[in-house]
Amino acid sequence: MRKCFAVLAAILVMATTFLSACSQSGSDTEEGPKKIVYWYTSTGDEAKSQEKAIAGFNASQSNYKAEGLSVPDKQKFIVAMASDDSPDVVSLLDSEVISYQAQGMLENLNSYIQKNSLNTKDFSEMAVKSNSVGNDVYGIPYSVNIIEMYYNKAILKAHGYTEPPKTMEELYDMAIACTQTDGKGNITVLGYPLFPLAAVPLEGVYAFGGRWAAQDGKTLTPNNQGALASMKMNLQYRQKFGMRNVQAFVSTANTNRYTPQDAFFAGREVFRFDGLWLTPMIQKYKPDLDYAITYIPGTKANPDARGSSRLETSSVAMSKVSKNKDGAFAFMKYYATKGVKGVLLATGGLPTYEALSQDKDILAQKDIGTFLDAMKLNKGVQFPPIQDASKYKSMINSAYDYVYNGSKTPEKALSDLERDSKSLK
Amino acid sequence: MRTRLNNNRNGFLFALPWIIGFLVFSAYPLFSSLYYSFTQFNPVSPAKWVGLQNYRLMFQDPLFYKSLQNTFIYALVSTPLNLGIALCLAALINKKFRGRGVARTIFFLPSVIPMVASTMVWIWMFDPTYGLLNNTLSKFGIHGPAWLTDPHYTKAALLIIGAWCTGTTMLICIAALQDVPNSYYESAEIDGANAFVRFMKITLPCVAHVVVYQGILNLINAFQYFTQVNVILTASAGGANAVGSGGPENSILMYPLYLFYNAFTFMDMGRSCAMAWVLFILVGLLTILVLKINKRTLSNGMGGE
Numbered sequence: 001m002r003k004c005f006a007v008l009a010a011i012l013v014m015a016t017t018f019l020s021a022c023s024q025s026g027s028d029t030e031e032g033p034k035k036i037v038y039w040y041t042s043t044g045d046e047a048k049s050q051e052k053a054i055a056g057f058n059a060s061q062s063n064y065k066a067e068g069l070s071v072p073d074k075q076k077f078i079v080a081m082a083s084d085d086s087p088d089v090v091s092l093l094d095s096e097v098i099s100y101q102a103q104g105m106l107e108n109l110n111s112y113i114q115k116n117s118l119n120t121k122d123f124s125e126m127a128v129k130s131n132s133v134g135n136d137v138y139g140i141p142y143s144v145n146i147i148e149m150y151y152n153k154a155i156l157k158a159h160g161y162t163e164p165p166k167t168m169e170e171l172y173d174m175a176i177a178c179t180q181t182d183g184k185g186n187i188t189v190l191g192y193p194l195f196p197l198a199a200v201p202l203e204g205v206y207a208f209g210g211r212w213a214a215q216d217g218k219t220l221t222p223n224n225q226g227a228l229a230s231m232k233m234n235l236q237y238r239q240k241f242g243m244r245n246v247q248a249f250v251s252t253a254n255t256n257r258y259t260p261q262d263a264f265f266a267g268r269e270v271f272r273f274d275g276l277w278l279t280p281m282i283q284k285y286k287p288d289l290d291y292a293i294t295y296i297p298g299t300k301a302n303p304d305a306r307g308s309s310r311l312e313t314s315s316v317a318m319s320k321v322s323k324n325k326d327g328a329f330a331f332m333k334y335y336a337t338k339g340v341k342g343v344l345l346a347t348g349g350l351p352t353y354e355a356l357s358q359d360k361d362i363l364a365q366k367d368i369g370t371f372l373d374a375m376k377l378n379k380g381v382q383f384p385p386i387q388d389a390s391k392y393k394s395m396i397n398s399a400y401d402y403v404y405n406g407s408k409t410p411e412k413a414l415s416d417l418e419r420d421s422k423s424l425k
Numbered sequence: 426m427r428t429r430l431n432n433n434r435n436g437f438l439f440a441l442p443w444i445i446g447f448l449v450f451s452a453y454p455l456f457s458s459l460y461y462s463f464t465q466f467n468p469v470s471p472a473k474w475v476g477l478q479n480y481r482l483m484f485q486d487p488l489f490y491k492s493l494q495n496t497f498i499y500a501l502v503s504t505p506l507n508l509g510i511a512l513c514l515a516a517l518i519n520k521k522f523r524g525r526g527v528a529r530t531i532f533f534l535p536s537v538i539p540m541v542a543s544t545m546v547w548i549w550m551f552d553p554t555y556g557l558l559n560n561t562l563s564k565f566g567i568h569g570p571a572w573l574t575d576p577h578y579t580k581a582a583l584l585i586i587g588a589w590c591t592g593t594t595m596l597i598c599i600a601a602l603q604d605v606p607n608s609y610y611e612s613a614e615i616d617g618a619n620a621f622v623r624f625m626k627i628t629l630p631c632v633a634h635v636v637v638y639q640g641i642l643n644l645i646n647a648f649q650y651f652t653q654v655n656v657i658l659t660a661s662a663g664g665a666n667a668v669g670s671g672g673p674e675n676s677i678l679m680y681p682l683y684l685f686y687n688a689f690t691f692m693d694m695g696r697s698c699a700m701a702w703v704l705f706i707l708v709g710l711l712t713i714l715v716l717k718i719n720k721r722t723l724s725n726g727m728g729g730e
């Protein structure tokens with residue numbers, strides 16, 4: 001009997017210890033500022049700018065204490081939501097805001113916007129719209145990203161070109177002339193803009209007037225003439241210099257992207273479709289690089305496509321399961337209006353808050369003038385804001401893969417993409 | 426009788442903490458996932474019963490079959506390959522020679538290096554232009570492929586990574602080899618058997634039960650292959666471009682990775698639960714098949730008469 005009692009007592013103690021260890025910690029019943037957790041995707045020096053913004057918020061008031069965490073992997077946010085341990089505020093792209101809100105993961109900000117007297121008209125209208133579903137706002141945009149064409153002036157000059165191309169046909173001719181290979185056929189200087197990989201199905205298609213969705217943003221148009229023409233020109237270049245050789249170069253370039261060995265910094269890439277964030281990296285890794293920036297070309301048939309680019313915003317959004325929504329919005333308001341200046345200067349982002357668009361420090365950034373001029377063209381293209389945007393992007397990339405490896409013709413790849421995309425929401 | 430009852434009760438009570446842990450952390454999630462496989466849900470929305478819809482859509486999804494095909498190919502090639510390498514290494518290391526301990530350590534080291542870090546290094550090694558592998562091949566006049574971007578070679582790259590870390594299996598084979606009585610080898614030598622014959626007729630049958638067991642474990646692990654492909658696709662496919670990516674022509678879209686994408690990228694958790702149960706059934710059937718085929722070697726661990 002005593003032995004049994006002792007065993008039962010031991011089990012009870014173990015169970016109590018076990019259950020108390022599993023219980024949630026850190027409730028908000030403690031006194032002092034309430035904790036707000038903010039997850040951002042920046043790393044390295046950019047992360048430091050995020051922490052400065054967070055410190056600024058904490059210094060500006062005493063009700064809340066924000067803590068930041070660098071979480072580049074967005075999937076962690078979903079896992080965190082599933083485990084009821086999500087951050088209060090998270091940095092997302094506008095396409096992610098739309099996708100996550102469709103899953104019920106983000107808070108509708110309308111009531112907080114009213115309560116805190118945040119005027120959305122002080123932000124770029126297009127940026128706010130891309131974070132909204134109808135009249136419901138789900139993200140506050142703090143930075144807008146567009147893409148321009150960086151080009152190596154020295155390489156073009158060496159081949160007799162004094163002006164950058166205005167059409168993709170001109171670009172193709174220059175790319176052929178400027179591509180260099182070694183004695184074994186390995187590419188040493190890449191002429192055609194095949195890298196970064198993300199630009200190929202976006203700017204690479206928009207330049208030809210192609211779109212992945214109709215004007216309504218919901219009707220998907222994967223099998224469009226612009227995408228077909230873009231794929232064909234891409235394939236033509238690869239076949240000229242050898243599919244294997246081009247793929248090898250792109251693979252190596254991709255591994256070295258945004259490092260000191262980046263192909264563009266090293267003078268091994270003639271044309272590069274990229275964002276303003278490239279400029280501070282050039283200044284850091286290769287300040288003497290002879291380069292310039294111009295609009296993404298159009299085509300002879302469609303010269304108005306010149307200047308087209310993806311339009312993405314980086315935004316702050318509130319988790320649906322945030323434990324401190326008032327504090328979360330207070331942080332979001334501060335961040336998007338005041339705190340973000342340092343982040344924009346560190347990351348080379350374009351402001352969405354109109355007051356910051358006139359800020360002298362922002363305007364003093366190298367190359368920002370070209371990007372601001374491009375914004376004024378109003379040719380930004382938003383990727384279809386559908387729930388299955390990630391799946392659609394993945395399918396598009398797969399279609400390109402099949403073409404690059406010679407497994408499908410561009411026509412077949414796009415036709416299969418059209419068939420497969422019918423199931424997307 | 427009363428003493429036996431008391432002993433049974435006390436034994437059960439002592440085992441109770443483990444039983445509770447098993448029920449809470451294994452059985453409950455297992456059967457919850459079965460329930461959720463018949464629902465549509467995500468982290469914040471309540472589960473909505475949809476019956477067999479997840480299974481139906483899954484069986485209509487071409488990527489489901491592609492990921493299954495990739496995983497089967499990898500599992501069926503890597504398992505015997507890794508076992509063979511581990512057994513050969515174990516047979517070599519089992520001999521007495523100077524520096525045997527150092528050699529054993531060197532071969533075991535890859536198993537203790539964190540998988541993410543080693544995969545990052547392998548990405549560099551597989552670089553088609555500057556990688557160590559292609560540079561070495563070029564010295565023999567061989568133009569190495571683009572290992573991670575050519576769909577014909579991506580699985581080969583994964584097999585190379587897998588073959589590199591067979592240290593744990595090697596150690597288990599060494600332990601099994603040391604169990605083989607020396608008298609068998611002595612008798613065989615007297616009868617004139619050479620090293621190869623001794624290996625095939627004595628060593629292999631005597632360690633067969635361990636090899637089969639390791640084979641089953643390796644097969645199960647191969648069907649859970651995730652970390653290396655996830656790191657490769659995230660690091661080498663282009664950052665944001667890697668979202669939902671399965672590599673060139675989806676050639677390294679492994680089943681667990683596709684399951685993960687469905688859950689945490691496409692947020693279709695009901696579908697991923699359905700995929701998990703299909704994987705469980707498939708691996709279970711495969712294990713039973715392997716056990717049945719090797720029933721003879723399992724029943725007689727000393728190699729049979």
